[in-house]
Amino acid sequence: xxxxxxxxxxxxxxxxxxIYTFGPLIHNPQVIERLKEKGVIPTDDIxxxxxxxxxxxxxxxxxxxxxxxxxxxxxxxDATCPFVKKAQQYxxxxxxxxxxxxxxxxxxxxxxxxxxxxxxxxxTIVTNGRExxxxxxxxxxxVVQTTQPVEALKKLVSRxxxxxxxIKVYNTICSSTALRLKETEEMARKVDVMIVVGGxxxxxxxxxxxxxxxxxxxxxxxxxxxxxxxxxxxxxEKVGITAGxxxxxxIIEDVKKRIKDRGGR
Amino acid sequence: xxxxxxxxxxxxxxxxxxIYTFGPLIHNPQVIERLKEKGVIPTDDIxxxxxxxxxxxxxxxxxxxxxxxxxxxxxxxDATCPFVKKAQQYxxxxxxxxxxxxxxxxxxxxxxxxxxxxxxxxxTIVTNGRExxxxxxxxxxxVVQTTQPVEALKKLVSRxxxxxxxIKVYNTICSSTALRLKETEEMARKVDVMIVVGGxxxxxxxxxxxxxxxxxxxxxxxxxxxxxxxxxxxxxEKVGITAGxxxxxxIIEDVKKRIKDRGGR
Numbered sequence: 001x002x003x004x005x006x007x008x009x010x011x012x013x014x015x016x017x018x019i020y021t022f023g024p025l026i027h028n029p030q031v032i033e034r035l036k037e038k039g040v041i042p043t044d045d046i047x048x049x050x051x052x053x054x055x056x057x058x059x060x061x062x063x064x065x066x067x068x069x070x071x072x073x074x075x076x077x078d079a080t081c082p083f084v085k086k087a088q089q090y091x092x093x094x095x096x097x098x099x100x101x102x103x104x105x106x107x108x109x110x111x112x113x114x115x116x117x118x119x120x121x122x123x124t125i126v127t128n129g130r131e132x133x134x135x136x137x138x139x140x141x142x143v144v145q146t147t148q149p150v151e152a153l154k155k156l157v158s159r160x161x162x163x164x165x166x167i168k169v170y171n172t173i174c175s176s177t178a179l180r181l182k183e184t185e186e187m188a189r190k191v192d193v194m195i196v197v198g199g200x201x202x203x204x205x206x207x208x209x210x211x212x213x214x215x216x217x218x219x220x221x222x223x224x225x226x227x228x229x230x231x232x233x234x235x236x237e238k239v240g241i242t243a244g245x246x247x248x249x250x251i252i253e254d255v256k257k258r259i260k261d262r263g264g265r
Numbered sequence: 266x267x268x269x270x271x272x273x274x275x276x277x278x279x280x281x282x283x284i285y286t287f288g289p290l291i292h293n294p295q296v297i298e299r300l301k302e303k304g305v306i307p308t309d310d311i312x313x314x315x316x317x318x319x320x321x322x323x324x325x326x327x328x329x330x331x332x333x334x335x336x337x338x339x340x341x342x343d344a345t346c347p348f349v350k351k352a353q354q355y356x357x358x359x360x361x362x363x364x365x366x367x368x369x370x371x372x373x374x375x376x377x378x379x380x381x382x383x384x385x386x387x388x389t390i391v392t393n394g395r396e397x398x399x400x401x402x403x404x405x406x407x408v409v410q411t412t413q414p415v416e417a418l419k420k421l422v423s424r425x426x427x428x429x430x431x432i433k434v435y436n437t438i439c440s441s442t443a444l445r446l447k448e449t450e451e452m453a454r455k456v457d458v459m460i461v462v463g464g465x466x467x468x469x470x471x472x473x474x475x476x477x478x479x480x481x482x483x484x485x486x487x488x489x490x491x492x493x494x495x496x497x498x499x500x501x502e503k504v505g506i507t508a509g510x511x512x513x514x515x516i517i518e519d520v521k522k523r524i525k526d527r528g529g530r
């Protein structure tokens with residue numbers, strides 16, 4: 001994600017107007033604010049006359065909208081996360097090979113909406129393996145929203161095994177997200193308070209916060225250092241800090257510094 | 266399996282000598298005895314001069330032995346169970362497509378030995394998902410001994426998901442075996458004693474007996490009515506009877522009759 005941010009700032013430095021991102025580039029409001037100051041505007045309107053260059057956000061973009069953007073003659077700049085891109089390709093491959101494509105993920109998340117456009121008309125989204133599965137047929141292919149926990153994938157596949165005879169699973173969970181979850185869990189078990197830094201609309205940041213809370217440990221999910229409250233740290237000897245994939249380094253450094261200085265309101 | 270038995274008896278009726286089966290045709294000693302009386306002999310020796318026709322048993326046969334049998338000029342009669350045959354083809358397909366083939370099953374079972382010959386040199390047998398998994402690589406294909414319980418498959422796939430990125434599963438569990446397990450479990454919950462009829466060397470019969478014992482319910486695994494003991498039924502109002510896939514009807518009928526007549530020693 002950091003690459004996508006750097007690349008977009010570089011584009012904004014060269015070109016001063018008409019740069020849009022399809023939806024927010026990443027799920028971090030502070031970065032989006034900085035980009036706006038540089039003239040990079042998030043839009044959901046693919047037919048806006050002011051668009052010259054359209055940046056595809058890290059979560060990807062539905063195929064039919066991408067085709068429309070090309071028809072509109074915009075310069076398309078693809079900042080799709082490589083893990084998401086792989087998942088899209090696998091969804092397409094499965095669909096072409098005659099599999100009923102099942103996407104494990106959050107229906108409302110732009111990444112999943114993008115993936116769905118590669119899964120074909122018969123694609124099915126399953127959220128966290130909880131709801132009733134529809135009849136999927138005998139040949140089922142699975143791809144996963146890159147920020148899903150591996151436990152959810154295991155549960156889903158176990159349920160598909162009960163009804164289908166041929167199942168092809170692409171475990172498209174982002175390995176750095178999985179690693180961050182693991183490291184965060186280890187850290188959370190050793191400290192008294194956990195601070196999770198990142199966009200409240202960021203799926204992977206929220207997942208980190210939920211993981212810490214479930215341990216259980218006192219957990220605070222903040223977007224910036226300004227939200228810190230010194231009362232949170234009363235009696236705490238050790239404080240753990242973790243951050244989502246889309247949280248920029250300057251925000252993390254700011255939080256670290258403020259906590260070290262016994263900061264917060 | 267009953268088709269294989271009928272077919273073998275029909276062959277024996279037409280031809281009087283030189284008919285061999287590679288290993289016992291099915292895992293039922295009483296049927297094997299009857300076949301022997303008809304001149305159908307089980308053998309493990311592929312180079313026996315007396316062989317004219319060689320019947321491939323329901324569990325299948327390793328590929329290289331089949332090739333040797335053809336070289337020896339024997340007439341080969343394939344009585345491989347269609348479910349086993351499918352599993353063999355899937356193992357071959359996975360191997361050709363570059364998957365590391367994992368077979369879920371009992372290492373010592375002839376069906377698994379046969380499957381293994383289709384899985385290629387890199388194939389791995391995993392028994393019931395208990396032992397440590399070796400490193401399997403990123404592309405793993407799974408086939409299942411037809412008599413395995415689906416729970417074991419779910420567990421195995423969950424473990425593979427943790428280490429591999431692309432997993433293709435052929436759920437080759439025999440649907441009639443799975444159905445028989447389900448029906449047996451339902452029956453066992455309603456009766457006071459369960460009688461499981463079938464070869465003690467039959468994997469699916471033993472599985473039925475173990476399932477009943479685990480409920481728990483008083484369970485007796487017998488091969489023939491002669492083993493019945495009237496003391497087993499003292500105080501019992503309802504008796505359940507189930508049988509393995511390879512148990513012939515005449516043995517089941519015999520057991521039923523004997524129990525109805527308050528039989529046994």
